[in-house]
Amino acid sequence: MWLLILLLLAVVFIIIATTKLNLHPFLALLIAAFGYGIKFYESHHCNRLVQRDSHSLRGL
Numbered sequence: 001m002w003l004l005i006l007l008l009l010a011v012v013f014i015i016i017a018t019t020k021l022n023l024h025p026f027l028a029l030l031i032a033a034f035g036y037g038i039k040f041y042e043s044h045h046c047n048r049l050v051q052r053d054s055h056s057l058r059g060l
Helices: 002-019 025-057
Strands: none
Touching: 002 025
16 A cells, blocks of 8 residues: 555656656656655565564564
8 A cells, every 4th residue: 555655656746846846757757766666675675674573583
């Protein structure tokens, strides 16, 4: 669900960046893609770290 909201925010950013900020559409798409990718990596990577830690703590 979080990634869907993030995707909608990326689309809204693209629209606002091209219309209000007069940013070139390619740059708006590039910035949105990098932002989405970084947040996706952080959420996916943090979930794996939490799962790994919880599995290692079960043995204690």
